[in-house]
Amino acid sequence: MNDMNSTPESHYDCLIVGGGVAGLSAAIHLAWHNRKVLVFDRRTGPLFFTLNKLENVPGMPNITGVKLQKELLTQAKDLGAEHMRGNVTKVSGTLGDFKLETEKGEHFSAKTLMLATGVARYHPNVNGEWEPCLKYAAKCNMFYCPDCEAPETAGKKTLVISTGNSTGGVGTAKHLYNFTKDLSVLFTSEDAEKRELSPKNQAWLDEHNIDVREDTIKNIEGKKGCIESIELTSGEQLTYDAYFVSSPKVPRTDLAEQLGLDLAPTGHIAPLTQRGNTNVEGVWVAGDVRPMTQQVAIAMGTGNIAAIHIDQYLTYKL
Numbered sequence: 073m074n075d076m077n078s079t080p081e082s083h084y085d086c087l088i089v090g091g092g093v094a095g096l097s098a099a100i101h102l103a104w105h106n107r108k109v110l111v112f113d114r115r116t117g118p119l120f121f122t123l124n125k126l127e128n129v130p131g132m133p134n135i136t137g138v139k140l141q142k143e144l145l146t147q148a149k150d151l152g153a154e155h156m157r158g159n160v161t162k163v164s165g166t167l168g169d170f171k172l173e174t175e176k177g178e179h180f181s182a183k184t185l186m187l188a189t190g191v192a193r194y195h196p197n198v199n200g201e202w203e204p205c206l207k208y209a210a211k212c213n214m215f216y217c218p219d220c221e222a223p224e225t226a227g228k229k230t231l232v233i234s235t236g237n238s239t240g241g242v243g244t245a246k247h248l249y250n251f252t253k254d255l256s257v258l259f260t261s262e263d264a265e266k267r268e269l270s271p272k273n274q275a276w277l278d279e280h281n282i283d284v285r286e287d288t289i290k291n292i293e294g295k296k297g298c299i300e301s302i303e304l305t306s307g308e309q310l311t312y313d314a315y316f317v318s319s320p321k322v323p324r325t326d327l328a329e330q331l332g333l334d335l336a337p338t339g340h341i342a343p344l345t346q347r348g349n350t351n352v353e354g355v356w357v358a359g360d361v362r363p364m365t366q367q368v369a370i371a372m373g374t375g376n377i378a379a380i381h382i383d384q385y386l387t388y389k390l
C-alpha cells in the first residue's frame with residue numbers, strides 16, 4: 073500500500089504516531105498480522121540524521137541510524153503498513169473510534185492508537201542558534217547519548233558541552249570517564265543558577281583534574297560533518313577529538329495530554345504495564361517516550377510488545 077492519500081472514511085485497526093524505530097517495529101508486527109495500520113511521522117527522530125554506526129544494536133553491527141530507519145520503513149511497507157509524512161496535531165475519541173487530525177487538516181480514525189513520539193533534545197546554541205549543530209550532530213565526532221555512544225570517546229581528548237543544569241553535565245563526564253581521562257566540561261547555559269556546581273560535583277571535578285569552563289559558543293568550524301574547532305564567545309578556540317553534548321531530554325507528550333494519559337514524574341508517558349497499555353483503554357505507548365533510557369533495542373522491543381498486545385486485544389476484546 074505504501075505512501076498514500078488516505079480518505080476521511082478510512083478506518084484503521086491502529087494509527088501509530090511516530091515513525092522512529094519504536095513505531096515502525098510496531099507497524100511491522102501489526103501489518104504482518106494483517107492489521108490495517110498507518111504510521112505518521114514528521115522525521116525529527118535522531119536516527120534520521122545519524123550517519124555514525126550504531127555499535128550496540130544486537131545483530132546489526134554495521135548499521136547506521138539512517139540505514140536502520142530506511143530498512144524498517146521498507147520492511148513495514150512491504151508487509152502492507154501505510155506510512156505518511158506529516159505532523160499530527162490533534163487527537164480525540166475513545167476505544168473503537170479514535171480520531172487524528174494533521175497539521176494540514178487531514179482526518180483519520182482507528183480502533184486503537186499508539187503513541188511512539190520519542191523525546192526532544194536540545195542542541196547547544198551557536199551564536200544564539202541551534203541549527204548550526206545539525207551539520208555535525210551524530211555525523212562524526214559530535215555525540216549526544218551516553219548510554220549509546222560513551223565508548224566512542226575511548227582514549228580521546230573529549231569536551232562535554234553541558235547545555236542544561238550542571239548535574240547533567242557532570243553526570244555525562246562521570247560516564248565518559250570510564251573511557252577517557254582527558255576530559256573537559258563546558259557549561260553553556262545562560263542561566264547562572266543552572267551552571268552552579270554542587271560541592272560534591274565540584275569535588276569530583278577537582279579530584280579527577282577535569283577542566284571546567286563557563287561560556288557560550290560563537291562558532292563551530294568543521295568539514296564533512298566533523299568538528300575541527302569551537303570558538304567561544306570569550307574568543308578562546310577549543311580543539312578536541314570528540315564533543316559530547318549533555319542536554320535535557322523532553323518527552324513529546326502534547327498528544328498524550330489531549331487524551332488524558334497519565335504521565336510519570338519524569339514527564340514521560342506512564343504505561344500501566346510493561347506491554348505499553350495506558351490508563352486510556354485502546355491507547356498504547358512505545359519507545360523513548362516511555363520512562364526508560366534512550367536505546368534502539370528497547371524502543372524496538374517496546375514497539376513490538378505493544379503491537380502484540382494490540383493484535384491480541386483486537387482479536388479477543390473488540
Ligand SMILES: Cc1cc2nc3c(=O)[nH]c(=O)nc-3n(C[C@H](O)[C@H](O)[C@H](O)COP(=O)(O)OP(=O)(O)OC[C@H]3O[C@@H](n4cnc5c(N)ncnc54)[C@H](O)[C@@H]3O)c2cc1C
Pocket residue numbers: 089090091092093094095112113114115116117118119122125126127128129158159160161188189190191193209210215216217220221324327358359360361365366367368369371
Ligand atoms: C545522537 C544519538 C545517537 C544515538 N545512538 C544510538 C546508538 O548508537 N544505539 C542505540 O541503541 N541508541 C542510540 N540512540 C538512541 C535512539 O536513537 C533512540 O532510543 C530511538 O531513536 C528511540 O526511538 P523512538 O521511535 O522511541 O523515538 P524517535 O526515534 O525519537 O522517533 C519518534 C518520531 O516521532 C515523530 N513524532 C513525534 N511527534 C509527532 C507528531 N505529533 N506527529 C508526527 N510525528 C511525530 C518524531 O518526528 C520522530 O521522528 C541515539 C540517540 C541520539 C540522540
